[in-house]
Amino acid sequence: MTKSRLVFIPAPGMGHLVSTVEFAKFLIDHDHRFSITVFVVRAPGATNVDAYTDSLTSSPNFPKRLQLIHLPIHESQSAPYLHQLVQNSIPLLKQALFDLIQESHSNPDSPRLAALVVDMFCTAMIDVANDLGVPAVVFYTSGAAYLGLMLHLHALREQGIYDTTAPNFKDSGTELIIPSFANPVPANVLPSGVLEKEWEGFVDEYVRGLRKSNGIIVNTLEELESQAIHSLSEGGTRIYPVGPILSAKDDERRQQGSDIIEWLDDQPESSVLFLCFGSRGCFGEDQVREIASALENSGVRFLWSLRKPPREGSKGITDYSDPEEVLPAGFLDRTAGIGKVIGWAPQARVLGHKAVGGFVSHCGWNSILESVYFGVPVATWPLYAEQQANAFELVHELKIGVEISLDYRMNFKNGSNSGMISGERIEKGIKEVMKRESERRKKVKEMSELSRKALMEGGSSFSHLGRFIDDVLNNRMLNLS
Numbered sequence: 001m002t003k004s005r006l007v008f009i010p011a012p013g014m015g016h017l018v019s020t021v022e023f024a025k026f027l028i029d030h031d032h033r034f035s036i037t038v039f040v041v042r043a044p045g046a047t048n049v050d051a052y053t054d055s056l057t058s059s060p061n062f063p064k065r066l067q068l069i070h071l072p073i074h075e076s077q078s079a080p081y082l083h084q085l086v087q088n089s090i091p092l093l094k095q096a097l098f099d100l101i102q103e104s105h106s107n108p109d110s111p112r113l114a115a116l117v118v119d120m121f122c123t124a125m126i127d128v129a130n131d132l133g134v135p136a137v138v139f140y141t142s143g144a145a146y147l148g149l150m151l152h153l154h155a156l157r158e159q160g161i162y163d164t165t166a167p168n169f170k171d172s173g174t175e176l177i178i179p180s181f182a183n184p185v186p187a188n189v190l191p192s193g194v195l196e197k198e199w200e201g202f203v204d205e206y207v208r209g210l211r212k213s214n215g216i217i218v219n220t221l222e223e224l225e226s227q228a229i230h231s232l233s234e235g236g237t238r239i240y241p242v243g244p245i246l247s248a249k250d251d252e253r254r255q256q257g258s259d260i261i262e263w264l265d266d267q268p269e270s271s272v273l274f275l276c277f278g279s280r281g282c283f284g285e286d287q288v289r290e291i292a293s294a295l296e297n298s299g300v301r302f303l304w305s306l307r308k309p310p311r312e313g314s315k316g317i318t319d320y321s322d323p324e325e326v327l328p329a330g331f332l333d334r335t336a337g338i339g340k341v342i343g344w345a346p347q348a349r350v351l352g353h354k355a356v357g358g359f360v361s362h363c364g365w366n367s368i369l370e371s372v373y374f375g376v377p378v379a380t381w382p383l384y385a386e387q388q389a390n391a392f393e394l395v396h397e398l399k400i401g402v403e404i405s406l407d408y409r410m411n412f413k414n415g416s417n418s419g420m421i422s423g424e425r426i427e428k429g430i431k432e433v434m435k436r437e438s439e440r441r442k443k444v445k446e447m448s449e450l451s452r453k454a455l456m457e458g459g460s461s462f463s464h465l466g467r468f469i470d471d472v473l474n475n476r477m478l479n480l481s
Contacts, residue, residue: 004114004473007100008038008139009093011121012085014048015279019141019219019366020119021056021068023245028063031469035065035111039096041089041122042073071096083202086124094128101132114472117217123209135214135477137468142365144220144228144241145393146191146386147210148180151237153194154207164190165197179235180228183396188407189388214477217468219243219365222460223450224372224398238477240468242461244369244451246348257346260303261353267301270357273434274376276305276345277362280412281383282317284309285326287420292331294426300434301338303356305345319343351376358433360404363390375448377401377440379433381421383410400444404429 006027010020017040024036042049053068071092097113104110116129120140129136140147153176156162162176163169164187175184193199210216215238222229222241232239264272275291277283283291288306295302306326307317323341324332332341347367350356351374360379361367368390371378378401380391388409394401404426409418435441454461471477 003033003111005035005111008117009122011119012041012043016119018247028065037067040070086122126209126212138213138216140216140218144218144225145180148228148232149178152178164194170195179231182227189392191386219245221454240464242465244373263340264353264355267355269354271301272355273300273302273358274356275360278364281362282307282309288326290423292328293423298427298430304341306341363387372447373451375445377433377444379404379429402432
């Protein structure tokens with residue numbers, strides 16, 4: 001029996017690492033012929049990554065055929081940009097792979113290196129796979145529509161049709177025809193990376209890498225993004241939609257969130273609005289007060305994950321020791337019967353609770369997949385990266401979300417944002433997403449069922465995963481690109 005080793009390289013950052021590890025575990029559970037080595041790229045000072053990997057490997061349930069290896073850290077740069085960090089890691093990866101191959105040569109029972117699976121932001125490492133003569137596959141942690149958007153935009157820019165980094169392009173009212181979207185895409189919902197000149201070189205390298213890959217694994221399902229998957233396949237992209245692969249990172253903090261779940265247990269079914277904006281989502285005091293006003297005026301039950309912006313010179317957002325310092329006077333007392341303000345939230349567990357009926361979200365792709373899987377409609381409030389395009393897709397393509405905003409943006413360099421969203425506008429979105437009987441709620445419930453069936457034997461994602469495994473084990477991928 002042929003045994004094969006896959007080497008995964010996630011991008012620096014917890015979100016990408018967790019998604020990669022979850023997919024690796026999923027793949028090992030699916031087929032016993034695979035062993036997987038994950039080379040972990042860390043930014044200096046990323047102690048949360050060490051804590052996460054330590055908690056995994058110390059668990060008695062951690063798979064024996066999954067290995068996590070930390071690449072050395074470049075201490076010379078205290079806070080390098082992502083692309084510089086990836087570039088610095090290439091020689092380290094080459095050495096680590098050389099050591100792995102040498103080890104396998106000395107042990108005839110060791111599995112052969114079958115492919116490199118690189119994160120969507122690590123496509124600069126694809127040349128390493130080419131040097132070794134093995135396939136390079138991209139693990140894409142965003143959606144298929146966004147993948148198609150990036151490929152198509154890059155082609156248009158190379159042809160000189162659009163310069164999306166021009167100063168007024170974002171607000172020009174231009175609408176672009178993108179094959180992975182059924183509707184024209186407004187310029188103001190394009191990802192920040194293609195609108196800002198400073199990211200131009202990184203984006204060019206990133207998309208060229210996508211084109212050089214032998215296949216792209218996407219954390220999505222065919223039923224959710226049929227338009228995008230069809231257009232990519234028709235355009236010659238070898239795509240494997242294998243999702244939804246959901247994160248299990250909440251498990252390590254399960255006890256910490258027990259009071260939240262107990263509170264939800266006492267609420268009526270589908271009655272609670274959940275507000276949560278991801279690991280970097282936070283707002284200034286004025287915007288917090290507008291949200292509070294909207295919640296109070298709407299009268300809906302709510303669970304609000306309210307996080308504190310980082311102080312100057314500090315890293316990351318934290319929980320408030322006393323939320324009253326930013327909330328309107330008396331807000332907590334007036335809403336005590338129907339609302340709960342918390343800090344960190346066990347998001348997947350909350351969305352899976354029967355009491356939750358709506359989700360105000362930053363529209364990160366993992367959050368979208370969780371909302372779909374658990375059948376909870378979304379009110380969109382994007383913040384950064386590709387989230388504006390994701391919000392547009394939810395509202396106008398998939399029609400399982402309602403709009404609070406599609407084009408809100410945060411600038412993490414100077415702490416600014418694209419403007420204040422009024423309480424009235426937030427309240428309107430809240431009421432719409434919480435409607436008991438709506439086409440969007442019905443549609444997301446139907447998609448929830450389809451997302452679960454997709455992972456079962458005979459389902460679409462199950463079949464695409466089988467196709468990927470077959471292509472790897474039979475050494476077909478170099479001939480398929």
